[in-house]
Amino acid sequence: MNKDIKLQDLGLKDYKETWDYQETLFKGIVDAKIKNRQENTNFKTNNYFLFVEHPHVYTLGKSGDMSNLLLNEQQLTQKDATFYKINRGGDITYHGPGQIVGYPILDLDNFFTDIHKYLRFLEEVIILTLNDYGIQSGRSDGETGVWLDAGTPFARKICAMGVRASRWVTMHGFALNINADLGYFDNIIPCGIRGKAVTSLHVELGVEKVSMEEVKEKLLKHFSILFEAKFF
Structure with missing residues (x-):
């Protein structure tokens, strides 16, 4: 079991380019697993973790409803935004500057083969990181992601999640609103959920800007502890 994870911070990068890159890494791990099985070998499989910010983009998961996008093509162009239908779970979400997007591309055979546990661990990484800033957050029943004041009329989402997994290899991940x-x-x-608000860490803290690098360091610290992993 290889619990080393190669960390790459891609900076501000186009969504489609990043998606294609994810697919390349994902396919490399899946192909290695297939080869191990076919040849009865046991070579280590790689794990990756990508940090990225995207220009304004809306993405719709494979089970999503197009009616949850409230803009037409012309309006998307006016807002300098793009749109993609993609192969993760979940409905529609937004990515843009001031948001930390994390894509763990892991062979879960190196950690644990339980997608439910994987999603809960991703949520816990976010919850612990927000707690470092004095922000109490948690889960909302039946709704993946991380919320503030869940179960109250003031519920608001601060982190969206959507993943894809095949042969216990993951891709896509989480989007945490910072600035x-x-x-x-x-x-x-x-996420196809009507009547609930969205928030960002800088709003909750009442500051103009939060250090993205500091948040990333905290995310990696909690991720490495929960997954018993080492970044390099």
Whole structure:
């Protein structure tokens, strides 16, 4: 079992380019697993973790509803945004500057083969990181992601999640709002959930800007502890 994870911070990068890169890494791990099985070998499989910020983009998961996008093509162009239907779970979400997107591309055979546990661990990484800032957060029944004041009329989502897994290899991941322009969420029904707000860490802390690098360090610390992993 290889619990070393190669960390790559891609900076600000186009969504489609990043998706294609994820697919390349994902396929490399899957192909290695197939080869191990066919040849009865046991070579180590790689794990990756990508940090990235995307230009304004809306993505719709494979089970999502197009009606949750409230813009037409012309309006998307006016807002300097793009749109993609993609192969993760979940409905529609927004990515943009001021948001930390994390894509763990892991062979779960190196950790544990339980997708439910994997999602709960991803949520826990976010919950523990927000707790470092004095922000109490948690889960909302039946709704993946991380919420503030879940179960109350003031419920608001701070982190969306959607993953794909095949042969216990994961891709896609989480999107945590740090200094996000929340106005872009007004153009969708986030995650297909009506009547619930979205928030960002800088809003909750009442500051103009939060250090993205500091948040990333905290995310990696909690991830490495929960997954018993080492980044390099």
